[in-house]
Amino acid sequence: MVDTIYHSLSLTHSNLQFLYITLYFGGTIRKNMELYIFLEKMRVKRFFKKLLKEEHPPFEKAATEDDLLKKKQIDSSLADTMELFKKIYYVPNNSDVNIRYIEIGGIKKNAAVITISSISNTKLIEELVIRPLLINEDESKEIELLLSPQVRKADVIEDILVEINNGNTTLFVDGEPYAYIISSGNFQGRSVEKAENEVVVKGPKESFNEQAMTNISLIRKRIRDEKLIVESTTISKRAKNELYLVYIKDIANEELITNIKNKLNSLDIDSIQNLSVLEEYLEDHIYSLFPTILYTERPDRASEFIEDGFIVLLMDNSPDSLILPATFWSFFHNSEDHYLRFLFGNFIRILRLMALFITLFISAIYIAITNYHVEMIPADLLLAISSTREIVPFPSLVEILMLEIAFELIREGGLRVPKPIGPTIGIVGALILGQAAVQANLVSPLVVIIVALGGLSSFAIGDTNLNYTVRLLRFPFLISAGVFGLFGLTALFTICLLYVTSIKSFGVPYLAPMTPNDSTAKDTIFRRLVKNELFRPGYLKPKDIEKKAGE
Amino acid sequence: MDNTKGKIGIREFLAIILITIGTKVTDNTPTSLFDKVGSAAWITVILMGLFSFIPIYLLTKLIIAYEDQNLIDIIFRLLGKYIGFFVIFLLWTTETYSIVINSATYADIIETMYFVKTPLFFTYIVLIGVAAYGAKKGLEFIGSAAWVSLIGLNIALFVVLILSILQGRFNYVYPILGNGIPEIMKESAMNASILGEFLYLGFIVTSLRSTNVYKKGIWIGFIYVTTVYMLALISYIMLFDYVSIVNLNYPFHETIRFIQLGFLTNVESLFLPFWLVASFLRFSFYLYISALLFGALFKIKQFNYLVPSIAILIVFLGLIPEAPVFTLINLRENFAYLTTPIFLFLPLILWITAKLKGELKK
Numbered sequence: 030m031v032d033t034i035y036h037s038l039s040l041t042h043s044n045l046q047f048l049y050i051t052l053y054f055g056g057t058i059r060k061n062m063e064l065y066i067f068l069e070k071m072r073v074k075r076f077f078k079k080l081l082k083e084e085h086p087p088f089e090k091a092a093t094e095d096d097l098l099k100k101k102q103i104d105s106s107l108a109d110t111m112e113l114f115k116k117i118y119y120v121p122n123n124s125d126v127n128i129r130y131i132e133i134g135g136i137k138k139n140a141a142v143i144t145i146s147s148i149s150n151t152k153l154i155e156e157l158v159i160r161p162l163l164i165n166e167d168e169s170k171e172i173e174l175l176l177s178p179q180v181r182k183a184d185v186i187e188d189i190l191v192e193i194n195n196g197n198t199t200l201f202v203d204g205e206p207y208a209y210i211i212s213s214g215n216f217q218g219r220s221v222e223k224a225e226n227e228v229v230v231k232g233p234k235e236s237f238n239e240q241a242m243t244n245i246s247l248i249r250k251r252i253r254d255e256k257l258i259v260e261s262t263t264i265s266k267r268a269k270n271e272l273y274l275v276y277i278k279d280i281a282n283e284e285l286i287t288n289i290k291n292k293l294n295s296l297d298i299d300s301i302q303n304l305s306v307l308e309e310y311l312e313d314h315i316y317s318l319f320p321t322i323l324y325t326e327r328p329d330r331a332s333e334f335i336e337d338g339f340i341v342l343l344m345d346n347s348p349d350s351l352i353l354p355a356t357f358w359s360f361f362h363n364s365e366d367h368y369l370r371f372l373f374g375n376f377i378r379i380l381r382l383m384a385l386f387i388t389l390f391i392s393a394i395y396i397a398i399t400n401y402h403v404e405m406i407p408a409d410l411l412l413a414i415s416s417t418r419e420i421v422p423f424p425s426l427v428e429i430l431m432l433e434i435a436f437e438l439i440r441e442g443g444l445r446v447p448k449p450i451g452p453t454i455g456i457v458g459a460l461i462l463g464q465a466a467v468q469a470n471l472v473s474p475l476v477v478i479i480v481a482l483g484g485l486s487s488f489a490i491g492d493t494n495l496n497y498t499v500r501l502l503r504f505p506f507l508i509s510a511g512v513f514g515l516f517g518l519t520a521l522f523t524i525c526l527l528y529v530t531s532i533k534s535f536g537v538p539y540l541a542p543m544t545p546n547d548s549t550a551k552d553t554i555f556r557r558l559v560k561n562e563l564f565r566p567g568y569l570k571p572k573d574i575e576k577k578a579g580e
Numbered sequence: 581m582d583n584t585k586g587k588i589g590i591r592e593f594l595a596i597i598l599i600t601i602g603t604k605v606t607d608n609t610p611t612s613l614f615d616k617v618g619s620a621a622w623i624t625v626i627l628m629g630l631f632s633f634i635p636i637y638l639l640t641k642l643i644i645a646y647e648d649q650n651l652i653d654i655i656f657r658l659l660g661k662y663i664g665f666f667v668i669f670l671l672w673t674t675e676t677y678s679i680v681i682n683s684a685t686y687a688d689i690i691e692t693m694y695f696v697k698t699p700l701f702f703t704y705i706v707l708i709g710v711a712a713y714g715a716k717k718g719l720e721f722i723g724s725a726a727w728v729s730l731i732g733l734n735i736a737l738f739v740v741l742i743l744s745i746l747q748g749r750f751n752y753v754y755p756i757l758g759n760g761i762p763e764i765m766k767e768s769a770m771n772a773s774i775l776g777e778f779l780y781l782g783f784i785v786t787s788l789r790s791t792n793v794y795k796k797g798i799w800i801g802f803i804y805v806t807t808v809y810m811l812a813l814i815s816y817i818m819l820f821d822y823v824s825i826v827n828l829n830y831p832f833h834e835t836i837r838f839i840q841l842g843f844l845t846n847v848e849s850l851f852l853p854f855w856l857v858a859s860f861l862r863f864s865f866y867l868y869i870s871a872l873l874f875g876a877l878f879k880i881k882q883f884n885y886l887v888p889s890i891a892i893l894i895v896f897l898g899l900i901p902e903a904p905v906f907t908l909i910n911l912r913e914n915f916a917y918l919t920t921p922i923f924l925f926l927p928l929i930l931w932i933t934a935k936l937k938g939e940l941k942k
Contacts, residue, residue, distance in 0.1 A: 062882065401695070402849035513698075513706065515849055516690060519856040520710045523725070526857075527714045527864070530724035544724040546591050 099187040107203035111141055117190065118143075133172070134165040139203040148196035150215040158198055158211055172202060172209060181210045191269060216240065216345075221247065227327050227491055232368035236326045241273055241345045247328035248275060248343075252335060256280075264293055264307070268300035272307070273343040275331075275350075280338045282570045288535060289340060289353065304347035311353070314532060318501055320494035321534035323355035330364045337550075338571035354535035354569070358543070358553050360495040361385075366556050375555050382554060384489035388499050391483045392429050393510035393518050395476070399425050401514030417473040426511040428472050432480040433503065435462065440484070541568040549574060587789045590797055592723030593781075595730040597801030600865045601777050602737075603858045605812040606832035607685050609774055612913045613813070614831075616767045619822040620758025622813040627768035629806040632775040635927040639782055640798055642930055644791050645940050651782030652876045658933045665877065667926070672873040674919050675780065676890070679866045681915060683708060684898035685908050686859050692905065693833045694852060700904075704895055707863065712891035714864030715871060716884050719787050722864045729857050736854035737808070740832075741815050743839045748818025758822070771916050776923035778802065780869050829905055867891060 098117075103110050111128065118126045125147040131140050140162065144154055161175050173180050183189050183199075184207040193199055196214030221243060224236035237244045245259055260274040272293065276286065292311060301307050308322050309315060325331055326349040331341045334352045342351040352359065361381065366374040398405055399414065406414065421428060439458035446454050463481070466472045483503070490496045502525070509517035532539035543553045549567030551557050565571045588596075613621040639651075646654050656664040687704040695703060714722050758764065778798065788794050816831045819838060828834045832855075836848040844850070870890050875883025901907040934940050 062885070398849065402852075404846045405844070405849040407843060407845065513702075514695065515852050516695060516703065516706065516856060519853040520706050520860065522853070523710050523857050523860040524713055526725045526728060527717050527721050530721045530728070531717050538724070540724060540728065544592060544727045545587075545720075546589055546727075 099190065101186055102184045103186055103206060103208065105204050105206040107139055107141060107201055110201050114143060131159060131162060133162045135168045135170065141201045143193055143199045145193060145196060148216050149198060149213045153213050154198050158200065176211060178211050182207045183210055194269065224327050226493065227325065229365040229368060232365060233329045235328055237328055237348050237350060239346050239348050241343045244343045244350065245273060248332050251328065251332040262293055264296050265298050265300045270301050271345060275335060275341040275343060277335055280571050280573050281340055282338065282572065285535060285569065286340060302346060304342060304344050304349055304351050307344065308351060317532065318498050319529060319532055320360065320498065321355055321532065323352040323359045324349055324494060325352060327364055337565045338569045354537040356534065356537060356541050357529065357539050360492045363491050371558055378555055381489055384486035385499060387486040388483050389502055389506060392433060392479055392503065393506040395479050396426055396429060396507060397510040397514045397518055414475055417475060420470045421473050428476050429480065429507060432472055432476055436480055436484045537568050542566060586720050586787065588720055588723040588787055589789050590793045592727045593788055593793055593797040594801055595726035596723050596865055597781065597797060598730060598804060599726045599733065599858050600862045601805045602808055603862045604774065605809050606855055607689065608829050608909050608912065610813055610816060610831055611829055611909060613767065613771065614822065614825045617763050618758035619753060619755055619817050620764050621817065622810045624764055624768040625806060625810045625813060627764065628772050628775055631769055631772045635924050636778050636798060636802060638927040638931040639779065640795055642934060643782055643785050643794055645934065647791055648786065650785040654930065658930055668873060668877055672870065672877060674922065675873060676870050678915065679863065679870060680894050680897045681908060681911050683863055683894060684901060684904055687898065688904040688908065689830050689833060693830065701899065704898060708891045708895050710860045711863030711867050712887050714861065715867035715887045718884060719784055719868055722861060722868060726861050733854050733858050736851055740836055740851060741811055743841065744815040744819045744835050747839055748815060750818060752818050752821045753814065770920055773916050773919040773923045776919055779923055783869055783872055829909065
């Protein structure tokens with residue numbers, strides 16, 4: 030409701046004032062509290078925006094004349110059409126757009142073929158399109174029959190442009206008010222390679238690459254089901270980026286699919302280059318520290334989710350897939366959990382949980398204990414700590430913060446460093462920096478151990494998003510522990526807990542199926558035996574809840 | 581797509597019961613019992629359970645009879661607009677007053693036992709601030725957070741219980757009857773409101789998935805809480821004996837100071853976080869109920885907006901008692917005596933009215 034009012038009023042100031050007055054004297058304040066607060070916020074925001082507004086010359090908008098032209102249908106005159114396309118493609122200057130004029134043999138008609146050579150298969154065009162037309166001698170044959178590949182027809186300029194931009198070949202024939210389209214797209218990309226970010230020891234190693242068709246093929250290879258639907262929609266206005274929704278028709282929840290489609294249709298953007306960018310448009314909690322869409326580069330993982338009733342998004346130029354909705358557990362889990370034997374899989378789950386807690390809390394607990402709860406440490410250890418801390422001139426909070434930030438810097442630096450120099454960073458960062466900092470009495474050895482342990486543990490959390498969440502959350506915990514000891518730490522932890530339970534990803538509670546519980550999927554901290562995983566997650570409301578076929 | 585619709589299931593409900601009522605064993609509630617009946621305090625708990633059984637049973641009956649209605653609706657329906665308003669107002673006052681006393685006690689525990697140098701004001705603000713955040717979020721999330729943390733909290737509690745029983749002396753349980761049977765009977769009747777918070781659970785029935793959840797949750801919770809309470813009192817008495825326990829204001833915290841865990845001689849900070857999580861959630865729930873009742877009294881639909889104001893009110897009221905160690909325990913004792921009749925007789929009155937109106941037969 031708020032949104033509609035906000036838009037319909039287009040927020041002119043007098044209108045706002047009017048609305049306030051009606052709200053005030055209408056006596057409906059309580060009912061409209063939400064709206065009122067919203068408007069009040071907007072007013073404050075506008076005030077500050079105005080205060081700091083920069084003057085700038087009016088921005089230019091792209092020519093609308095061009096847009097109108099594109100809606101038209103093409104002419105039957107070949108010369109006119111070619112003139113038009115030359116103008117649109119800016120031809121002599123646009124070097125890889127090829128226009129080739131031919132005369133079709135037999136029928137004796139002039140024709141032209143437009144292709145963009147860098148993204149189409151030129152050999153195929155030559156052999157299967159141009160050559161049959163040239164060598165034809167039969168006068169009565171129709172053009173469609175002359176060409177061996179399948180041919181589509183299009184007559185609106187806009188549609189034809191889309192086809193050409195996709196690398197397809199368009200054939201214009203004089204006297205015919207439509208174009209023939211032959212698929213010949215051939216975009217360059219890499220082949221299917223090993224997964225680099227989500228490494229497993231046991232199990233498939235393939236990963237998605239930048240071509241959506243390859244990715245779909247990788248999924249179809251795993252799910253040979255006629256109900257596996259790959260729906261495509263164009264999500265951006267100018268770059269015309271295609272998005273593929275992959276789901277199983279008789280499993281995935283209809284409401285969820287419509288919900289996502291509505292969200293995609295409401296996008297009004299020139300270009301969305303890849304899924305990583307799209308992620309931000311789709312998420313409900315953009316400012317939240319916790320991710321709500323899973324991002325994976327493993328086709329096996331994506332297929333597993335599809336089979337459970339989740340929806341997977343694929344796109345060209347993205348060597349990965351988005352899986353939604355996502356719960357905390359989908360970030361916490363790893364495909365290897367199920368590939369390893371039951372006990373081993375659960376062992377790495379425990380390790381991961383430990384790593385999560387160690388990363389989050391170890392430095393904070395160190396601060397809390399050494400500053401507020403000294404009595405907790407056994408006397409010998411206490412003496413050892415204090416003797417090493419004696420020569421360090423900083424409070425322990427500063428000490429830890431310094432080292433934590435240094436560690437993050439080494440990490441970020443190590444990530445961006447060109448490969449040949451990589452090992453140097455490791456040596457300089459880990460060995461020299463740590464060793465020298467201790468020797469220079471800047472930090473105590475125990476702190477190095479604590480920070481290193483926390484840092485190493487953070488690597489055990491495989492998911493990129495969750496990894497960042499945990500790494501960032503460490504700092505508030507550190508500070509709360511520095512301010513209020515274990516009390517502050519626990520207070521913040523409780524707030525986090527309450528917050529996490531209240532997050533929803535496309536209507537699915539973040540900690541489901543742990544809480545709220547629906548007794549279907551039980552895969553949370555520990556995995557069950559595969560034969561006992563009888564149900565699909567109930568929080569998705571799948572159309573078919575049982576995993577067993579038939580019976 | 582949201583298929584929970586803000587309703588909570590049996591697990592969350594049970595977790596709320598265990599955390600809100602179970603945490604009582606860790607504050608100064610047991611102290612007054614030890615004070616009056618000596619080593620027989622744990623017997624009082626059993627008797628209290630028996631005394632409370634009837635009102636809880638009647639309440640459950642009522643709530644099952646009026647499906648889709650919570651206790652507030654039932655009270656208004658059975659007692660009419662004016663008496664109903666009065667009763668709810670009374671319940672709201674006692675509830676809010678109990679938050680004030682309890683939160684002041686908890687802030688005092690944190691201050692005297694752990695953060696001696698920190699001003700009470702700041703501990704109190706943080707305590708109520710976190711609770712208010714939870715209460716503002718809503719019951720669903722308090723329940724979920726309670727369930728997530730329940731396992732950890734229970735493990736911690738049982739470690740404490742087992743350690744203190746192992747390190748205590750069994751002889752200290754004697755004399756079993758403490759200060760005598762009449763004293764036990766009197767105290768258990770008068771302190772029955774220690775389990776009186778089961779009454780408040782009736783207010784959230786409409787947020788549960790079904791009345792069946794309520795029935796199951798209440799009974800499991802009731803048995804569990806009483807058992808844990810009893811075990812805790814036994815473990816305190818085994819550790820400290822009845823003479824010295826009277827002088828301890830916060831037996832649980834003295835216990836975790838006293839016990840040892842292997843090479844760790846001071847483990848109180850190890851158990852502190854668990855206790856704190858439970859306390860935060862406990863006050864979240866109480867604040868939520870307080871706001872709910874206030875909202876019901878004055879017809880405020882979005883009652884979660886009331887939480888911050890109530891929270892601030894509570895902080896300022898809770899800061900009033902000087903020398904909280906002595907004041908609060910007296911206040912609490914009197915409060916327990918005062919609210920016991922409400923807890924024992926309100927369900928009975930409601931049930932009789934319902935019976936007279938002939939609405940229970942459906």
